[in-house]
Amino acid sequence: MKAQKPSLPKGTRDFGPEVMAKRNYILDTIKSTFQKFGFAPLETPSIEKLSVLTGKYGDEGDQLIFKILNSGDYLGKVTQDDIDEGAKHLTPKIADKALRYDLTVPFARFVVMHRDKLAFPFKRYQIQPVWRGDRPQKGRYREFYQCDADVVGTDSLICEAEIIIMINEVLPKLGIDDFSLKINNRKVLTGIAQVIGHEERIGDICVAIDKLDKIGKDKVIEELATRGIDGAAIEKLHPFFDIKGSITEKIAKLRAIFADKAPAGLQGLDEVEQVLNYIKTMTQSAEPEKDFSLDFDITLARGLSYYTGAIFEVKVNNVQIGSISGGGRYDDLTGTFGLSGVSGVGFSFGVDRIYDVMDELNLFPANTHASVQVMFTNFDPKAEAYTLPFLPRFRNRGISCEIFPDAAKLNKQFKYANRKSIPYVVIVGEEEMKSGKLTLKNMDSGEQEALTVDEIIEKLKPIQKVV
């Protein structure tokens, strides 16, 4: 057989040891927080029935789903007509399975299939890859991880408060301190549409005012006009542009505008206020806005159609990368599978983006990428036999270690240790075996010390695990 030069499908990535160590640092931090808050892990199969996925992501989404060719003679039941009608028609006849496109639809399927056995409210987190046939580009992959946490089966606003608290635990733990967490409520957006008398145009209104930050008031008004919102209605929007101040002040100003005109808006404000109160009560924070980097932003919409209550979004300040976390409350996750009336609230962390932010800001702790803490040299069978018994002693103390498996020149062994980012090398040569004092070399600083095995074990504490 001729040797192939292998390559990866476009839009996919290998995660080598260094990248894995950094990714695991992020994921372990997220998981341990989810668990402390009572979220339990769930994993669903990568493969779903195509019929479960189709029709959930819009026409464009359906195109991007990766379909899996049926096993065996998949052409057996296909007619010439099927083929003549083209790929779109043929696909469901030769592919009845597909790769999951997100974690939300499989989660909904899971809840519906297991509803009789689950404890409701059901709190789960799920960290698994998803696949999309998007055109790959910088930061966009065809296989990437999603990291979701949801509570379904309750409309308690404690859940919203805890999501905000969790985000504020995870990000600072990762060293990301300078971020803004914006909240809004779909009902407040509905209220705005009610005030201007065009509740039915809420989609257009939100798309436009969502851009306020980027394009400014005048352009937003222009866009609204282009979208056919009449001048009198736009006039009524003006007060909303001037809503400023603390969250409490914003709520008060909005209450005055909504009064009598926008019952949905008032309900939305009640919810925002209640979430804020829950945070205050739970954390004894006098200023949750500062303590939790919170802002109430009435222009935040995030694809709107999906959310029915709270909406969240997190951006890192001074880094150009888009949002690293977002979510909201929805009321009909499971309706498509025949289980209606299940309210839920969820959010996700953008793990790839968090990784990029941490890389850019240099936030990974030193030695995150070190898979092994110490390597022992190996010069000849005698030194090897002298060294081997040390290994279990280090490992039993939780210190990861290895011996270079072959007798080799010191330079080759150092090169190995450096490539693997091993922070310490213990050199065991003639001198060391005679004295019983081994040479511990710090590979970063180049410093060397002569120490006994016990002294080295004392010195090298096990790599800190994030909990």
Add this chain to the structure above:
Amino acid sequence: MKAQKPSLPKGTRDFGPEVMAKRNYILDTIKSTFQKFGFAPLETPSIEKLSVLTGKYGDEGDQLIFKILNSGDYLGKVTQDDIDEGAKHLTPKIADKALRYDLTVPFARFVVMHRDKLAFPFKRYQIQPVWRGDRPQKGRYREFYQCDADVVGTDSLICEAEIIIMINEVLPKLGIDDFSLKINNRKVLTGIAQVIGHEERIGDICVAIDKLDKIGKDKVIEELATRGIDGAAIEKLHPFFDIKGSITEKIAKLRAIFADKAPAGLQGLDEVEQVLNYIKTMTQSAEPEKDFSLDFDITLARGLSYYTGAIFEVKVNNVQIGSISGGGRYDDLTGTFGLSGVSGVGFSFGVDRIYDVMDELNLFPANTHASVQVMFTNFDPKAEAYTLPFLPRFRNRGISCEIFPDAAKLNKQFKYANRKSIPYVVIVGEEEMKSGKLTLKNMDSGEQEALTVDEIIEKLKPIQKVV
């Protein structure tokens, strides 16, 4: 849209919270051991180019690979002739990607693609799902996890010794104490074939003697005859049937038989002996056979064609489930991708089978499945407000906890806690708020105690994490 009744593709599974907790208990134990021994994590994409996978698993394997339909108009370049030639011919024209079938081929691809940047010897572990279009049956799935560890780029037998030590660390940590770890060496098998004068028939010979345990000596001889091995040759096999005793004794007896006749066999014995010596040196074990449940079994072959040196296999005694771990040394993992001469040794844990063994023998520690350690009741807004500040105090001490998010009857809340296997419930009612002593209920025993918040925190140590 009409509601669908959703279901899973056959051969796939959801892992709900309880199963996930148990699986993670196993995987965390394995990972922490791998890491202590210097193995670093690797993840490769689920999707590989079909050309990378094809031809690596035999014709039957190729059939079982799940192929992914090309995006867009995959029929565009297909001719009527292509279709007329049937599915097998058509597949590579409409599917250029596929789901990974095992972790070995992607690992080989990774090593070849990254050879210039890797530190050799390269030690990696990889725990990821694989997909096979097998007919699903009890214990056999179309999507299942593999858990591999390999060292490539060295032929040092320290690696073999460390694999045996790792297996002996992981299984007892999981509570699996009664197992047998059989070792053999491909060269010993070659030696046997050399002795009987039919080195070229090694495949047939191994398939037959591999069954010695199950069908006994007479049937093995019968099978060898059926396979066309002549009587004189079979006669020469007899001494091998009587090899008994300690590993050292077996080596001595085999050395006598191999002498002058089977150079490969002698080399194999040297290797087995050296591995044993490494284990003795490293662990100061005087009786590695007992301490490591080791047996040298000259009938162990395990698909042979692949392995060139050591062969391992682990079975749990008194449980009918097949092997739970196995592996061996290979010399040409990466040859198919153009990089020859890379020797390696690897093994894998059968995670699904280990799970089944532990379930059957009841080896999961109590509360492995508890995702939350304590739930606080919620009777009304007043009790809720009183309780909320306790949550961060517990969580900051590493105790996972939650409040029932809605005011509800006690029974409903207990039912929730039981379904979620929460071991403790803290009841906060009128009485408790007045006295400041909360009622801590042990959900297993039903026992109740009146304690202050601090006393409860002291009592509930965080769920032990395996390291």
